[in-house]
Amino acid sequence: MIDTHLHLIDQSVLTYPWLSGSEALNRNFLYEKYATQAHRVGITHALHMEVDVAPAEIETETDYVASLARQSGNLIAGAISACRPEEPGFAAFLQRQQINPFVKGFRRVLHVMPDNLSEDPLFRENIKRLGGTGLTFDLCVLPRQIDKAIALVDLAQDVQFILDHCGVPDIKANGLEEWRGKITDIARRPNVTAKISGVVAYADAETWRLETLEPYVHHVVESFGWDRLVWGSDWPVCTLGGGLSTWVAATHALLSGCSDDEKARLFSGNARRIWKLR
Template structure:
């Protein structure tokens, strides 16, 4: 029996001695170091074979330092890290020069600007949209991290950059604890109609009630994303260490496998590894 390899497309590492994370002071449960060694032990036990590091909203002055830091970890013998999604500031005039500098770092596979922590109109500016369009044809992706109420704005951005591959993080951040299925479901169907968007099955355990959620709690959300996007436009991520707020890495991996019971080996392989390899050109 061969095991399906798992590529974690959403790993966060935190090292407060190396980088500055202003937002951590407001999240006590995550306000500590989460080093590679801690993640790697859990990941190997869970069957994860590769990982993409996802930017952790460091101070703007540390954005490129974060990529350098992750590159150092990736060079370690046996490292799981095979790529990185860098933070960026598309709303700034220096983005084009920033993008040129990233081409020298083969570890960088894409970019993210978390949009639910900034004013809604930031992504509507002409400069932001022009800079996102610069990613077309480069092979770089752009992660969309938005709340359900912002998905319409994300769709507008996607439609203006049809040659850019977008990744919708965390199933579109549904309010599972608040029973937000109806408010979220139609928006997911709408954005799934855009062929240049891939959905990431990640993060959802942090949006459920940590004390009471079960696999059945997550099922309508995860299955709607799968049904809407189809198996060729899905990737999987742990969202470690944020997933520790909802039970931890092993719990989320186990829940994912339970949610996929009845799916074929080929479908699981697309979600867990094949799509990620294709999108980010991973070996």
């Protein structure tokens, strides 16, 4: 299994302004704790996903994660870096990242930002710069923002986009219908791959069952097909809905009846191809 969505939080090294508003996550979540759990459930590689550090520390975060990855036996195979495409310095930032093989792609968190951020002309121009670089761009958007994500995808058709967390459905509020049609629409774009990750955090932590997640995960699988799916833990956010082992077990149960080849593509094959992992 390749975990394409690992977050590490180390407040002794980096600053995370958003953590002050998230009591459950406002503590350190270090590699050693993750690795203990990951080895137990069969995870063999992980991509670190940026954790929205203070903007001045974006490249420091990448350097910190790379220092961990150099340790013998470490699971981390690369990083998805934070970025600020809305800023004039993005072009120079991109040039620096392109010469760093540890950086596999980028994410600008959008689900907590104004809905029109991705419509900014400079933002769009800079996302287009990713075309031909082999670097991906993760879309973390709410269902109401998927239309704007589609517009961005259509403007940059030679960029590989990754839709995080099944499009962030509001499972707790039974938001299936609002979300379903938008997933069908964005899945028509061949340059979008969906990430089966994070959904346990959007369900009621006390009451969700496998049947709660099933219509969401199955719709994403049916919409995108097995060649455009990857898997992620969203650790430690997944601890809000049961933790890493619970999410891994739920994923396996949700895929019961699928072929070994289909599961292999989701769990590792597609990630190896997209991010050129060994």
